[in-house]
Amino acid sequence: MKLTDLLTRESIVDDIQSTDKKGALRELAEVLRAARKPPAYKAADVLEALLKREKMGTTGMGGGVALPHAKVEGLTGLYGAFGRSRDGIDFGAVDGEKVHCMFMILSPPSEANAHLAALKRLSAGIRLPNMLKFLRAARGSKEIWDLLREMDDAVGA
Amino acid sequence: MAEKTVTIQNAHGLHVRPATKLADLAGRFKSQVTIHKDGQDVAARSIIELLTLAAAQGTQLTIRAEGPDATEAVDAIEKLVNSRFGLE
Numbered sequence: 001m002k003l004t005d006l007l008t009r010e011s012i013v014d015d016i017q018s019t020d021k022k023g024a025l026r027e028l029a030e031v032l033r034a035a036r037k038p039p040a041y042k043a044a045d046v047l048e049a050l051l052k053r054e055k056m057g058t059t060g061m062g063g064g065v066a067l068p069h070a071k072v073e074g075l076t077g078l079y080g081a082f083g084r085s086r087d088g089i090d091f092g093a094v095d096g097e098k099v100h101c102m103f104m105i106l107s108p109p110s111e112a113n114a115h116l117a118a119l120k121r122l123s124a125g126i127r128l129p130n131m132l133k134f135l136r137a138a139r140g141s142k143e144i145w146d147l148l149r150e151m152d153d154a155v156g157a
Numbered sequence: 158m159a160e161k162t163v164t165i166q167n168a169h170g171l172h173v174r175p176a177t178k179l180a181d182l183a184g185r186f187k188s189q190v191t192i193h194k195d196g197q198d199v200a201a202r203s204i205i206e207l208l209t210l211a212a213a214q215g216t217q218l219t220i221r222a223e224g225p226d227a228t229e230a231v232d233a234i235e236k237l238v239n240s241r242f243g244l245e
Binding site for chain 1: 171174177208209210212214
């Protein structure tokens with residue numbers, strides 16, 4: 001699954017307003033509802049599932065990136081959203097650094113392999129030279145969208 | 158050098174939580190530890206690199222270590238994988 005299929009342009013928040021993890025995750029859960037209107041989607045339940053997952057261990061994997069994710073009953077496919085925080089958010093990341101780029105992934109409980117495939121594509125894109133720097137420096141969601149397309153092109157099928 | 162091949166047993170494969178545990182464990186050894194899957198080699202101490210393997214349940218991975226504590230590193234990671242990362 002391409003990143004540009006996992007996400008839409010409308011599910012990119014280029015300037016997360018919240019300064020804490022819970023608030024940032026709430027913004028992402030809500031932008032997905034507004035942008036995609038998944039059937040039976042409740043932002044409050046998604047937020048709760050994301051927070052429950054964070055309690056098991058941070059998804060802040062170092063280098064300023066976090067991959068908050070949750071299994072959500074009732075979804076018919078994978079859904080993603082991207083959020084960028086200019087000041088950075090304390091995610092309790094593995095390297096102790098603040099998180100500037102958040103890729104949220106929601107998957108139906110039965111889609112373990114699709115979830116792994118999405119993680120593969122995201123992580124392969126993230127580790128491209130300077131990609132994180134570009135994501136942080138991008139001016140607006142249009143430029144972030146272009147970078148996601150670039151990640152897709154570089155990673156291949 | 159030490160080397161062992163293991164099979165991912167978790168129903169959900171090597172997703173973020175197991176990858177985080179594996180990277181953390183690999184980082185505690187002095188040896189350089191790499192994980193191999195179908196000709197792809199990644200650094201075991203990098204969560205991001207481990208996730209690029211997309212190792213689903215049943216996937217065979219080879220753990221390889223080079224350094225003063227290579228055997229200990231490979232044994233510890235084998236144990237972690239075989240314990241299903243303590244997650245199931």
